[in-house]
Amino acid sequence: MDTLHFIEADFPWFLSSFAFVMGAIVGSFLNVCIYRIPAGKSVVSPGSTCACGQAIKWFDNIPILSWFILRGRARCCGAAYSFRYPFVEALTGFLFLAAWLSQSPFKALCLMLFAAMLVCASFIDFDHMEIPDRFSIGLAVIGFAISVLVPELHDIPRSQFASASVQSVFESALGILIGSGTILWIGLLAESILRKEAMGFGDVKLLGGIGAFLGWQGAIFSIFGGALIGCLGMLVWSIVRKLRPQPETPHQRANTSEENEEELQGHIPFGPMLASGALLYAFLLESPVLTYFAQFEELFRQISQG
Template structure:
C-alpha cells in the first residue's frame, strides 16, 4: 500500500472513514438489539422524534457544537455517541497504520477494517445486552470469506485459504465443546463468533490462531479476577465473553505470530 499512497495520507483518511462508520455504528448498536431496521426510518431524537438534519449528524463535531443536546427539544444526547465515533476513527487509523508494518499484508486491510467496525458494535451490544446478534455475526462469515479470498488473490497466496478454513472449523468446534460442557458459562453466540474469528486468524497463520484464541481466555480471566478482587463481581457473575474474544483476536492479528515465534525460541522448540 505504501507504493500507492503515503502513510501520512492513508492513515488520516482511514480515521475520517472510521468516524463516519462510527456514526453508523451508533445506529446499529441502538437498533439491532431491538430488531429494528438500520436504514429506516431516518435517525431522529428518541425524546421528541424530530428528524436529525445532516449538519447535526457530523461525527463528534455536531455533538460538541450542540453541547450534547437535541437542537429541537434540548434533551441530552449520550456522550457514548461521540465516543463511539472517535473510538472507531482511532481504530481505523491504527489499523491502516498497521498496513505499513510487518504485522500483516496490506491486502488484508479491508477485512481488518470490517472487523474493527463490527468488533466495536458487537462489544457494545454484548456488554449492554449480553448477546451477540445473528444479524451481525452470521453475515460476518460471508464478508470475511469474500475479503480473505480477495486478499489471497492480491497476494497470490492461496494456501492461506486452507488454513483459514481449518481455523474456522477448529475454533468453532472448540467453543462448541465448551458451550456443551458448561452451558451456563458459554453462549452459542460466542460459538458462532468463534468460527468467523477463526477464519480470520487462520488466514494469518497458526501462531495468530493459537495466540488469538488463547488470549481471549487470558484477558477474560485477568479482568474477571480484577472484578472479583474489587468486589464488582463474584464467581457466579456472568461476564460477557464476546469482547474478550474480539480483543484476543486483535492480539492474534497484530502480535500472534511474533508471540508464537518468541515462545518457540525461548522453549528451544525452534
C-alpha cells in the same frame, strides 16, 4: 498500488488521516446498527432522529465533534444522550487507523471490515447478551469468501493466484473449525464443572468468524487473550467499586450490598473479550504469536520424528 505509494511519499499524513475519518464515519453508522438491529428496525430508514422524534440535522450529526459541540445534549429538546456515541466513533476511527498503519493496503481494508463488525457485535452483546448471527456467522462467511479473493489476508503472497487462494481458503476453513471447536469444548467442560451454562453458542459462532479472518492461531489467541483482558477488566472494576464512597445508613448499605451481589451473579458477555483479543492479535501481536506457535510446531515435529 503505485499511486498509493506516491501519495504516501508526498503527503505522509493524508492516507492515515483519511483512514481515521472513514473509521469515524463508519462508527457513526455502527451506532445506528447497535441500536436498531436488536430492535428489528431498518438501519437505512428513517434517518437519525432524536428521542423526541425530531430529525437530527446533518451539522449536528458530525462524528465525534457534534457530541462535544453540543455538550452531550440534543439541540432540539435539550435531552442528554450517551457518551457511547462519540466513543464508538473514535474507537472505530482508531481501529481503522491501526489497520492502515500496521498492514498492507489489501489486508488493511479486510481488517477494517473485520473490526467494524466486531465493534458492532461487542456493543450489542453488552446491551442484550446476544450476538446476532449476521455478525457471527456473517464474519465466517465473509472471511471465507475474502480469503479466496485476497490471500494477503493470511499473509500468503499472490505470486500464483490460484495456489495462493487455495492455501488461503484452507487457512480460513481451519480457523473456523479449530476456533469454534476449541471454544465449544471449553464451554462444555466449564458447564460440566459449574453445573450451569458457561458460554453462549453465539460466542462459539463468533470465534469461528474470528478464525475465518485470522486463522487458527488468531482464534486460539483470542480465547486466552480475551480471557486475560476480561480478568483485568473485572479486577479494575472490583477496585473501582471498593473505592466508591460507602453508604451512610444501614438501609443504603444493605441496598448496595444487594446490587453488588446481583452484579456478581449476573452473566458477563464474553463476546467483547473475544473481540478485544482478536483485535489485539490482528494489529499488534500477530508476528510474535505466529513465531511462538511455529516454535511449538517445530518441537512437535522433532518429537514425532524420534
